[in-house]
Amino acid sequence: MQKIKAQTLKGFRDFLPGETRKRQYVISKLTGIFESFGFEPLETPALEYEEVLMGKYGEEGDKLMYRFKDNGGRKVALRYDQTVPLARVAAQYSNILPTPFKRYQIQTVWRAENTQKGRFRELLQCDIDTVGSSSLVADVEIIACVLTSVKELGFKNVQMLINDRAIFGGLEPKFVSAIDKLEKIGKEGVISELITKGMNKQDAEKLVRSFDDSKPTALVLKIFDLLNNLGFKEGVDYVYKASLARGLDYYTSTIFELVSDDYKSGSLAGGGRYDKLVGMFSGRDIPAVGIAYGFDRIIEAMNQLNLFPKDLTTTEVLVTIFSQDLQNNSLEVSSKLRASNVNTEVWLDTEAKLDKQLKYADQKGIPYAIIIGPDEAKSGKLVLKDLKNRTQEVVTIDEAIGSVKD
């Protein structure tokens, strides 16, 4: 038999059941909060016409995009984020979508990142956006929804950094992105980067100094006011940060980033208001505001902070097979358990020793096992083994269902 090498591409991942369950857990919690704020689900295709995506993410984005010609010679590209597809959808279905259109979207994106930096090329993105409202309440709602969602996941020390991109005025994007690094590389670092990028020394120093005593804009103060009314606390839940700039060029006013003192490997979410982007497809300005979660960082942070429930295994019982003769007894018990909404796996063959079957249950983290041997078959009872506490009892099926459900 010719053997083909079983391998995944660099930067791509398989998610085995344990990991997938964690991802499902986070998605389920987030979705619940999104829906509690009235956001609705949207899905868009993995492939788009290249021209829909190109030029929206800066030079870097165009370079990292997966692009190719399909079998019909069309230039296509894989989804790079969910904001540009949202803008396309808002334009394409403007006659049937409600205004405002509040949607959440949780789909994969692809970016040909340098994997040596520990980056992935296939990522789950998780976004909420409100399209068609210029009300500051929309900005505030995004912030409130995100803060609520990460608290629901169990995060304690989380804070939304907030700024108004207008304070960077006519500053060229290349200079803005240098300022965004103030925290990371310090004042001197930013000054020298500004100079490298073409600013003269005096202007660079003046610009960097200006962030020392920068005051929140009127827009930021209004947002703070609304957040206070909703019960969020300045300095705790959110804070003004003058040097916050966000990388992407398309933000027009409010920008925000979620950070945690307990997790220093980067922000957990980031976004802002982008009132011009949707217009690229609509031919008229349509206001919009939204945020994207760093899904992998959320997972990593939750692992580090032990925020996942101990047991995400969904199977509750393994029904073992004692012997060929007694297989039907075990199959019948399995059916009854499932009919009572107990997630039940039944052992499949008739030859394995009981020990092997119980080890399998342990490996999968299944908490209970049921054994039906000749005695039990006669008495109409069964052995219920609690695999966590290593105890067992002989009970009826109804008693077993009761114990497992408790």
Added chain:
Amino acid sequence: MQKIKAQTLKGFRDFLPGETRKRQYVISKLTGIFESFGFEPLETPALEYEEVLMGKYGEEGDKLMYRFKDNGGRKVALRYDQTVPLARVAAQYSNILPTPFKRYQIQTVWRAENTQKGRFRELLQCDIDTVGSSSLVADVEIIACVLTSVKELGFKNVQMLINDRAIFGGLEPKFVSAIDKLEKIGKEGVISELITKGMNKQDAEKLVRSFDDSKPTALVLKIFDLLNNLGFKEGVDYVYKASLARGLDYYTSTIFELVSDDYKSGSLAGGGRYDKLVGMFSGRDIPAVGIAYGFDRIIEAMNQLNLFPKDLTTTEVLVTIFSQDLQNNSLEVSSKLRASNVNTEVWLDTEAKLDKQLKYADQKGIPYAIIIGPDEAKSGKLVLKDLKNRTQEVVTIDEAIGSVKD
């Protein structure tokens, strides 16, 4: 402003909220049943090395596969089904996966189909498979799980057609696929296709006649026996079908297909046992059995048969804004509703007329609206409007929460 055309690629679809909710509903029901049978979730990358996928789906598959060179010059291909990636995973992680490995997988696949035939190029696939067991109980469990799951979705007249691919013995795949069309194109049609494909007339007629009085093999009879023990009825829930062949070449014994008398546009699910495929990556035979749902057909059939719940909208209340002055009152009420687990959307700006806000709620299918005008603000009460029955009452917030939750 330069306008870019907002369009999706042929064969690709956007799923707006109403449609996405239906898909989520089906996924949630199916997942629940899969887990009740002990299947665990798996996710694999959208992109694989081309050599992992090529040659596994016949000539047709290679032709329809989305393939390209990535930025690093690697030959890559988009996921075409979930069975080959499963085979790769089973080989790649053989040291850490439990045996048997029972997994479900619900991810997108891409096929450059002819869209004029009404086919899609991006499809959600939904599979359950058991790898590492040659026990017939594994085959039976797949069948039982699928029958249970579609009943859970509300299907009534569904039947699993079952056959043993061994009855086609040494017959070339091209002839087997002709026989699979017996129902569709009739005996004469199959005979002439067999002749076109190179069989002589006498053999073709004899072969087709042989299905008239063909008897189930011993394997099929054993499966029937086990299904009976689980409470499924022959002739109702499942039936023998001698001409069932299934297109794909990799099936080795049991094959099955789920059909419904209420839906004539094709089978709802199909699969079988494939004991050789996983070995391509492992270098040794590993038995496996599984099934793939036709997700789009399930959705289409459920639409036709009215099997979706009337209201899948998740937002329960729209809190309207009476005026700028009273915005904070409405925001506070929204927070309280959410804190009581009521999915609540609040109107975002302060200028819209009440009529417009209520129309928006109707458009989105939100069942309740809350109004806080000057009188209510004074009395600490609110107006709760039932938008379905067109009734309203003045109540406290706690009473409103009670009414909405009922």
